[in-house]
Amino acid sequence: xxxxxxxxxxxxxxxxxxxxxxxxxxxxxLDVARWAPSWANTxxxxxxxxxxxxxxxxxxxxxxxxxxxxxxxxxxPPHRPDWPAPMRARTQRLLAARAAATEVAPVTPPPFPADxxxxxxxxxxxxxxxxxxxxxxxxxxxxxxxxxxxxxxxGLGTCIMAMAVAYADVxxxxxxxxxxxxFVVGVAVGVPDExxxxxxxxxxxxxxxxxxTFTTA
Ligand SMILES: Cc1cc2nc3c(=O)[nH]c(=O)nc-3n(C[C@H](O)[C@H](O)[C@H](O)COP(=O)(O)O)c2cc1C
Numbered sequence: 588x589x590x591x592x593x594x595x596x597x598x599x600x601x602x603x604x605x606x607x608x609x610x611x612x613x614x615x616x617l618d619v620a621r622w623a624p625s626w627a628n629t630x631x632x633x634x635x636x637x638x639x640x641x642x643x644x645x646x647x648x649x650x651x652x653x654x655x656x657x658x659x660x661x662x663x664p665p666h667r668p669d670w671p672a673p674m675r676a677r678t679q680r681l682l683a684a685r686a687a688a689t690e691v692a693p694v695t696p697p698p699f700p701a702d703x704x705x706x707x708x709x710x711x712x713x714x715x716x717x718x719x720x721x722x723x724x725x726x727x728x729x730x731x732x733x734x735x736x737x738x739x740x741x742g743l744g745t746c747i748m749a750m751a752v753a754y755a756d757v758x759x760x761x762x763x764x765x766x767x768x769x770f771v772v773g774v775a776v777g778v779p780d781e782x783x784x785x786x787x788x789x790x791x792x793x794x795x796x797x798x799x800t801f802t803t804a
Pocket of ligand 1: 597598599600601681746747748749750751772790
């Protein structure tokens with residue numbers, strides 16, 4: 588798959604087949620993605636891969652957190668609810684398109700996906716907490732997109748999930764190696780269920796004139 592096709596056709600996958608994904612495959616994807624650029628080559632990121640019983644423990648802990656209405660604690664502040672109108676509208680259209688395809692009435696905000704879309708692997712991306720969060724997260728984003736494109740090029744599906752790190756304290760208990768790090772996102776990885784409507788609804792992007800200006804004189 589050429590790069591442009593990969594960029595244009597990658598989409599978030601929220602239903603996976605039961606086919607396993609082995610650690611060696613994730614290693615290969617990360618081996619590609621680690622060539623992403625970063626601020627002064629700091630490479631301030633760490634990656635924690637969960638699967639098998641460890642991932643089931645995370646799901647159980649998240650179900651428990653939801654059941655007990657535990658407060659969500661992100662390491663990186665999530666957006667405040669007062670989004671600018673154009674952005675709110677784009678999200679509403681996304682939720683409406685998803686609801687129409689899956690024939691499930693849209694709920695705002697969507698229910699917390701404690702099952703993490705039942706993906707066979709969850710890849711957590713974190714950054715060193717001693718660095719300024721903004722550019723560290725920017726760097727992590729470059730790593731994450733490279734990872735997702737590499738996965739897509741090999742026929743794997745991904746979904747970047749802020750919700751996967753919504754209970755950062757719960758996560759740090761299960762992943763003690765992440766001490767001193769901020770969780771940025773988790774990425775669900777698996778083989779896409781190509782028949783699932785949730786993986787096939789039409790996506791939209793703002794037109795170029797909405798997002799770009801060109802000044803030459
Ligand atoms: C930082 C970030 C956080 C996201 N968090 C979630 C999430 O928690 N749950 C989810 O279903 N999708 C999540 N997404 C996926 C976006 O909804 C998705 O990228 C967007 O709707 C565009 O759709 P596409 O990826 O299919 O092109 C996230 C994406 C990004 C970049």
